[in-house]
Amino acid sequence: xxxxxxxxxxxxxxSGGVLTNKLLKSGVFDLLKNPLLDTHHDxxxxxxxxxxxxxxxxxxxxxxxxxxGNIGELxxxxxxxxxxxxxxxxxxxxxxxxxxEGLKMTEFWEVLVSIKKAxxxxxxxxxxxxxxxxxxxxxxxxxxxxxxxxxxMSKANIDMNQVKPGDKVIVSDxxxxxxxxxxxxxEGLEFETSILSxxxxxxxIVGKLIEEFGYDIHLLRDATRGGVASVLNxxxxxxxxxxxxxxxxxxxxxxxxxACEMLGLDPLYVANEGVFMIIADAQIADDIVQMxxxxxxxxxxTILGEIVxxxxxxVILQSAIGGKRVLNMLVGEQLPRIC
Amino acid sequence: xxxxxxxxxxxxxxSGGVLTNKLLKSGVFDLLKNPLLDTHHDxxxxxxxxxxxxxxxxxxxxxxxxxxGNIGELxxxxxxxxxxxxxxxxxxxxxxxxxxEGLKMTEFWEVLVSIKKAxxxxxxxxxxxxxxxxxxxxxxxxxxxxxxxxxxMSKANIDMNQVKPGDKVIVSDxxxxxxxxxxxxxEGLEFETSILSxxxxxxxIVGKLIEEFGYDIHLLRDATRGGVASVLNxxxxxxxxxxxxxxxxxxxxxxxxxACEMLGLDPLYVANEGVFMIIADAQIADDIVQMxxxxxxxxxxTILGEIVxxxxxxVILQSAIGGKRVLNMLVGEQLPRIC
Numbered sequence: 247x248x249x250x251x252x253x254x255x256x257x258x259x260x261s262g263g264v265l266t267n268k269l270l271k272s273g274v275f276d277l278l279k280n281p282l283l284d285t286h287h288d289x290x291x292x293x294x295x296x297x298x299x300x301x302x303x304x305x306x307x308x309x310x311x312x313x314x315g316n317i318g319e320l321x322x323x324x325x326x327x328x329x330x331x332x333x334x335x336x337x338x339x340x341x342x343x344x345x346x347e348g349l350k351m352t353e354f355w356e357v358l359v360s361i362k363k364a365x366x367x368x369x370x371x372x373x374x375x376x377x378x379x380x381x382x383x384x385x386x387x388x389x390x391x392x393x394x395x396x397x398x399m400s401k402a403n404i405d406m407n408q409v410k411p412g413d414k415v416i417v418s419d420x421x422x423x424x425x426x427x428x429x430x431x432x433e434g435l436e437f438e439t440s441i442l443s444x445x446x447x448x449x450x451i452v453g454k455l456i457e458e459f460g461y462d463i464h465l466l467r468d469a470t471r472g473g474v475a476s477v478l479n480x481x482x483x484x485x486x487x488x489x490x491x492x493x494x495x496x497x498x499x500x501x502x503x504x505a506c507e508m509l510g511l512d513p514l515y516v517a518n519e520g521v522f523m524i525i526a527d528a529q530i531a532d533d534i535v536q537m538x539x540x541x542x543x544x545x546x547x548t549i550l551g552e553i554v555x556x557x558x559x560x561v562i563l564q565s566a567i568g569g570k571r572v573l574n575m576l577v578g579e580q581l582p583r584i585c
Numbered sequence: 586x587x588x589x590x591x592x593x594x595x596x597x598x599x600s601g602g603v604l605t606n607k608l609l610k611s612g613v614f615d616l617l618k619n620p621l622l623d624t625h626h627d628x629x630x631x632x633x634x635x636x637x638x639x640x641x642x643x644x645x646x647x648x649x650x651x652x653x654g655n656i657g658e659l660x661x662x663x664x665x666x667x668x669x670x671x672x673x674x675x676x677x678x679x680x681x682x683x684x685x686e687g688l689k690m691t692e693f694w695e696v697l698v699s700i701k702k703a704x705x706x707x708x709x710x711x712x713x714x715x716x717x718x719x720x721x722x723x724x725x726x727x728x729x730x731x732x733x734x735x736x737x738m739s740k741a742n743i744d745m746n747q748v749k750p751g752d753k754v755i756v757s758d759x760x761x762x763x764x765x766x767x768x769x770x771x772e773g774l775e776f777e778t779s780i781l782s783x784x785x786x787x788x789x790i791v792g793k794l795i796e797e798f799g800y801d802i803h804l805l806r807d808a809t810r811g812g813v814a815s816v817l818n819x820x821x822x823x824x825x826x827x828x829x830x831x832x833x834x835x836x837x838x839x840x841x842x843x844a845c846e847m848l849g850l851d852p853l854y855v856a857n858e859g860v861f862m863i864i865a866d867a868q869i870a871d872d873i874v875q876m877x878x879x880x881x882x883x884x885x886x887t888i889l890g891e892i893v894x895x896x897x898x899x900v901i902l903q904s905a906i907g908g909k910r911v912l913n914m915l916v917g918e919q920l921p922r923i924c
Contacts, residue, residue: 256918262810262856263915267819285745286823288667288806289640291737294633301628302679302732303715308723328627340641340732344683376642380922384647384725393641393679393732398630406624467627471601480606484625517601576602579595583719 247355248273255349260379269377273355277362282338282373290373292338297398299334301325304391308583310357313427314442318357320519320585321390322364323447324470329394330452331466331522333402336368339394341375346385357388368447370394399453401460408464409485413553414531416524418451418538419444420497420546421474425516425581426505435509441501444520444543451541455524459534465525468518470585472576474550475514477523478561479575489561491551491573514563515576517584525553586694587612594688599718608716612694616701621677621712629712631677636737638673640664643730647922649696652766653781657696659858659924660729661703662786663809668733669791670805670861672741675707678733680714685724696727707786709733738792740799747803748824752892753870755863757790757877758783759836759885760813764855764920765844774848780840783859783882790880794863798873804864807857809924811915813889814853816862817900818914828900830890830912853902854915856923864892 250272258265275283282290303324310317322339329336341361345354365372427443429435448468456463465485469477474496482489498506498513506513520543526534531549538547554562563573589611597604614622621629642663649656661678668675680700684693704711766782768774787807795802804824808816813835821828837845837852845852859882865873870888877886893901902912 257921258916258918260810260921261915261918263815263854263917264913265917266811267914286819287671287743287745289638289671289673291636291638291671291673293635294637296632296634297630298633298637298734299628299630300677300679300734301713302681302730304681304683304717304730306683306717306719332626332628332630334628334630338639340639342641342643342730342732344643344645344728374640378643378645378922380645380725380728383722386719386723389683389728391641391643391681391730391732393681393730395637395639395734404626406626471599472605476602480625515602574603575606576600577597578602578604579597579600582596582599583717 250351253351255345255347255354255379257347257379257381260377266377274358277358278372280371282371299329299332299396299398301328302391302393303328304389305585306389306583307585308386309431310388312431312443313440315445316357316360317388317390318360319364320445321392322361322368323445323519325392325394326368326370327448327468329396330449331468333404333456334396334398335453336370336394336396336449338373339370339392341372342391343377344385344389345379346387347379347382349387368449399456402456403461404466406465406485409481409487409525409553411487411553411555412528413464413525414528414549415489415491415551416526416531416534416547417474417497417550418522418544418547420499421518421521422498422502422506422513422516424519425584426502428584429509429581441505444518446520446543448520448522451544455534455537458537459530462527462530463524466522468522470519471517473515473517475573476576482561483559486558488554488557489551490554490564492564494566495548495550497546497548511580515580517581589690592690594684594686594693594718596686596718596720599716605716613697616697617711619710621710638668638671638735638737640667641730641732642667643728644924645728645922646924647725648770649726651770651782652779654784655696655699656727656729657699658703659784660731661700661707662784662858664731664733665707665709666787666807668735669788670807672743672795673735673737674792675709675733675735675788677712678709678731680711681730682716683724683728684718685726686718686721688726707788738795741795742800743805745804745824748820748826748864748892750826750892750894751867752803752864753867753888754828754830754890755865755870755873755886756813756836756889757861757883757886759838760857760860761837761841761845761852761855763858764923765841767923768848768920780844783857785859785882787859787861790883794873794876797876798869801866801869802863805861807861809858810856812854812856814912815915821900822898825897827893827896828890829893829903831903833905834887834889836885836887850919854919856920
């Protein structure tokens with residue numbers, strides 16, 4: 247951390263004046279340094295050609311530090327992954343802070359360092375940003391927004407309209423780790439094993455999948471808020487199809503399953519930050535799973551179910567003991583501020 | 586407003602589940618409708634070619650409704666203007682909400698309608714977004730982030746390195762209206778006249794200026810947080826030049842000047858949302874002012890001063906009575922949460 251003559255963020259750091267400049271110039275700009283950010287203009291200018299993907303998310307996770315990560319890397323990985331789910335390679339990100347007055351500079355710096363590391367890992371540059379400060383009690387330590395642009399991969403054809411009966415539904419890894427990791431620390435629960443958030447960039451894996459399987463990959467979605475069940479419900483509704491999944495094929499780590507039972511949560515509704523769903527042509531589904539399993543971060547990939555002709559707009563779960571039931575979208579809020 | 590079975594926003598509206606879908610599908614998507622947003626994917630995909638500008642800002646203004654506008658149009662105009670200041674025509678915006686639980690749906694809807702209107706006026710499309718909800722007491726009604734992309738105008742050459750001694754400093758309109766409008770309602774002050782925020786899109790005016798004067802416009806900056814004085818100080822520092830301005834040339838409406846005196850504020854430090862600074866070649870400065878004065882929203886345009894060889898990195902103000910003093914960057918925070 248750079249030597250600074252302040253320990254906490256104050257309202258003046260959001261004034262646009264001397265303190266804002268001090269905060270940015272004594273550290274932030276140096277840490278995130280790149281030629282586009284270095285212009286210090288109201289925005290960044292770069293060359294883009296062809297089809298561009300554009301996405302944004304705000305992050306309000308509480309607490310801002312959790313097992314396996316913090317709000318900073320979450321904010322980078324989240325937008326990187328949203329772009330990857332569009333079939334794009336993320337390139338440039340914006341970064342905007344809403345800081346509650348009183349945030350410790352050491353905490354802010356730790357988040358910033360994670361942001362830098364996550365951006366480097368994902369291969370993206372932070373090129374423009376904003377810093378606002380609100381009074382104590384009008385925020386909660388730190389909210390972050392990122393937006394990002396990326397270039398569509400030439401072989402990508404991700405489109406809701408491509409989803410058709412017979413397609414397979416693949417899940418990239420074991421689920422519910424992120425939500426349970428955050429819950430464990432938030433509720434002061436102690437689990438026997440240490441469950442970590444799965445926050446990670448997915449653009450590397452997605453890039454290789456699209457390179458290899460191109461047009462046969464019909465849809466990609468990361469299973470964040472609302473978990474796998476809510477994402478599948480959205481797909482069923484938007485693509486006007488039925489979906490059937492097999493509970494026994496749902497990859498859940500034993501310690502996560504145990505924690506879910508203890509907390510009364512269904513892992514299918516718990517948020518992930520590094521797990522995604524793939525809807526693909528049946529013929530290549532096994533090959534996709536094989537390829538996913540060669541990567542760290544998708545070792546537990548499996549075919550979860552399929553798109554069906556019947557019961558349009560519904561997701562049906564076949565339970566481990568053979569019964570079938572409708573898997574609804576998440577009702578209410580199980581885990582507020584999980585991302 | 587669409588008929589909804591809820592009156593206030595609850596945590597569940599940020600869950601990613603049923604309530605989030607209900608909020609978006611019963612109204613928001615319809616109101617902001619366009620083919621890119623209609624895909625309901627994690628991001629939007631569009632064609633962009635050539636040089637692209639990218640910018641973001643978060644808006645935390647309090648109160649969210651103020652004389653002359655609300656946080657919604659501010660969030661659209663702000664990012665539109667940041668892109669315009671890069672010499673770009675804004676095209677696509679992202680829109681991200683952080684809502685405090687309990688926000689009245691009528692208030693949220695009023696903001697949304699303003700967003701739609703402002704986007705239409707500026708000629709931009711909202712193509713992707715996000716909604717988060719935080720617990721009561723962990724936010725303040727509504728924070729908004731927008732990010733935007735636009736295409737650089739072919740004749741634009743906005744660059745800090747272009748700024749050179751002899752260039753003129755032009756201000757596009759009378760200053761300090763936004764800050765004083767917000768202060769008037771926040772502090773429960775009653776002024777004899779009603780001062781309104783100057784929030785407005787500047788891309789139309791900027792487009793015409795660049796079309797006409799192209800490479801002779803060296804730098805554009807909107808004078809938001811920290812006001813004209815802070816922006817000029819940033820330019821002096823980043824471009825390593827001196828700046829001299831004449832107080833008597835500073836356009837301030839009489840009622841704003843009166844309010845500033847009453848509140849002990851210097852209008853040069855008060856935030857604007859529709860005023861920008863132009864650094865341009867001296868030969869065309871008068872022509873720029875003439876052109877600006879033909880537009881609604883820049884009728885008071887004037888040459889405020891010039892870039893000088895001496896006292897590098899400093900802004901010098903020549904007072905109405907002839908004395909000279911250094912005009913420093915804003916120290917501390919005069920008007921917290923003004924944007």
